[in-house]
Amino acid sequence: MDVFWLVLTVLGLAVLGYWLGRTRALRSVAGDSRYLHSLPSYYGTNVALMTLVPAFFVMIAWLLIQPLIINDTVADMIPERAAQGAGELSLVMSDVRRVAAGLDAAVEQGALTEEEAASIRAEFTDIRARLGEIGVALGQEVSASTLRAAQVYRSMTASGSFWMSVVVLLLAGGGFATALMRTDKDFRARNVVESGVLAILFLAASIAILTTLGIVLSLIFNTVEFFRLYPIDDFFFGLTWSPSFGGGSELGVIPLLWGTFYISLIALAVAVPIGLFSAVYLSEYAPKPVRAFAKPLLEVLAGIPTIVYGLFALLTVGPFLQSVFGDDTVGWMQSASSVMTAGLVMGIMLIPFVSSLSDDIINAVPQAMRDGSYGLGATQSETVRQVILPAALPGIVGAILLAASRAIGETMIVVFGAGAAARLSLNPFEAMTTVTAKIVSQLTGDADFSSPEVLVAFALGMTLFVITLCLNVLALYIVRKYREQYE
Template sequence: MPVIWLVLIVLALGAGGYVLGRSRALGSAGGDSRKLHSLPNYYGSNVAIKTLVPSFLVLAIWLIAQPIFVSSQISGQLPDGIVPEGSSVGLVMAEVRRTADGIGALVANGTMSADMAASAQVDPVDLTARLQEAGQVVTSAITQPILQAAQSYRAMNATGGMAMTALVLLIALGGLVYGLRETAPQFRARNVVEGSVRVLLIAAASLAILTTIGIVLSLLFNTVEFFRIYPASDFFGSLTWSPSFQGNSQLGIWPLLWGTLYISIIALTVAVPIGLFAAIYLSEYASKAVRSTAKPLLEILAGIPTIVYGLFALLTVGPMLMRVFGDEGIGWMQSGTAVMTAGLVMGIMLIPFVSSLSDDIINAVPQAMRDGSLGLGATKSETIRQVVLPAALPGIVGAILLAASRAIGETMIVVLGAGAAARLSMNPFDAMTTVTAKIVSQLTGDSDFASPEALVAFALGMTLFVITLGLNVFALYIVRKYREQYE
């Protein structure tokens, strides 16, 4: 049974349990809700919670655990010598999963019967041709061991799916029956429901924290594994980035960090003055009508997808810069993909981050400070320069640091606008790349995750995580200090 149908059935059981629990509570009290400990809705909610929560919990755990268990079982059954030299079990298992998915697609569209797909009479060569004809992804010719592993993979998943369906429905029905049996006038349904909701809220908050911890631990463990293969002294001490899947790689991080910082500096050079001046105008000079129109229009820039900014850099800004700084103009620029291209477009993207945060911070400066300055004879511009901006400076610095962390983590604009060359250069019209762009390129394709060329992505991610975390903590510290001063 598809998971979506299972979810809908469980939801229907929960809704039915709510109605039955509510009506059973009223029936046990003779229709007089005053004889009940709690309102009738609490009794229905108690039955619904006992129906839905345990079954969905088991469903989630099963969906996470089954792929891991099946993959480990199938990988243990692979014959010796099936892993080619230079490959890994993970790549072979990826081929097994693709083959299994392809067989499932052939069964779904009626090209192959389910019995035929599970039989030993399937010809690997014929299956390869069928999958390629159907547009299924097959990286190489399917061999007999891969076919057998794929058939076992499908069979174990089918068995696990049936067992999951039966267990989840059994738990849902059991919870429904148990909740109905609890329903009685003296049952403290409100206490149980509110306690259950409290546990669910704590679980939701804990899930976010555990997800963050899981991400950090994943980065950390894979980074440690990378440094076991490739020395940390070479990673942080080399000035050359030259990964090679044939070995002898040079994986120095400094060219990538330089490209990241260079593009971010250009972006902030564009975003900070424009964003800050826009914030000063909107908060100090603009009328209410202009402010109510201009600020939402400015913040639309923050809602544009970054891939659109990347295409804008590739198709518009790059050719425009080439006409001025390329061979037709000054001759400094060799191609449209350069640090300047990505920096300018990224700066445009960051304008609403700086302007919106700075506007809120400037508006938070007490009006009494402005009135005092004006009362002493200062002009409006002098008040802004000598009173408002110094008072708002900690918050503005925090907004700039938050924009900087956003710039450091940007990917699509860099991929499309800055090129892919890892180099140390001061020329802003050279093509360069960043840490995030290299993470994408290193993890794209069927590379062996046991190799340093793939594991280096986690080391890059960990380095970037530490940098952005430091910027965010510093920015939040400054903003919090500012808020404590004026709130």
């Protein structure tokens, strides 16, 4: 059964269970709900949850695990000559899945019978021709071993889907029947439902933690594998970044970190003053109509995709800066891609981030502090400078550090606006690159994941993760340590 119809079937059974559970509970007390332990809706919800939760849990787990098992089984059928490395194996497996999809399409359209599609000794040329007749293009020449692997892949997928449907329906039906039989006036439905909902909420909260743990562990394992192949001292203290898939790579991270911090520093130099001044104006000086119009308009910047900012840097800001600082004028800027280009555009992107957080922090300063300042004869500007900003300073510093974390992790603006050169230079009009841009470039293509040139991306990601984590922890520490002084 298709997953869509399987989900609809289980949902329909759950809706039916809710109605029957509620009805059965009311019948047990002759329609007088006062004699029930719980409200009638709890009895129906109990049947619905017993029908849905086990079935959906098994279905999700099955959908996650089945492809892994099938891929491992089919990969063992690929001859060694067809898959010399991880990259080649990935390409062959793509062919296997493509051929399996083509056979499915041929069966659905009637060009092949199920028996012909299932026979691994069928004439491959005839099958290829008949697939081509119905518009299923196989592209490159597919070997007989790939065809056999595709047949097994298709068979195991169909078998797995069938047994998943059987198991899910049995669980849904079993939960439905069990919960319905337990439904009577003395059954503590509310306690059971609330415990079940609490377990679901706990599971939902655990998913985020487990996802974070999985990300960290994947970074750690691959980083350790990289440092088995490449010296850790050369990575952290090397001044040259020159990867070469043919061997002899120099993978020093210092130029990438320098480019990352340089661009982030320029971005913060743009975003912090503008964002902070706009927050002070909107919270302390702007009339309500102006604030109601300007604040949402300013926050629209936060909703613009970063790739749009990257194109803005590439097509508008870069050429403009080159016309001002290029060879025809002062000769500082050789191309439109530079640290200044990426930093300015990234700063524009961060303005609503700094402004919104700072505005919320300034508004959180108690009105009594303003009134006390005015009562002592201070003007509004003096109150802002000497009372409000010092009171809000810890929160503002935390907002700036969070904005710095956001700047350090930015990718698309750097790819379009900063260039790809890994160099150590103080000239902001030269092209440089960052850690995130090199992570993208190192993982792009069909490189072998066992090589240090690919594994270095995980080491870069781990380095960036530690840096941003430290900034976030520092920001939270500052906010929590000083926040209560003004509450």
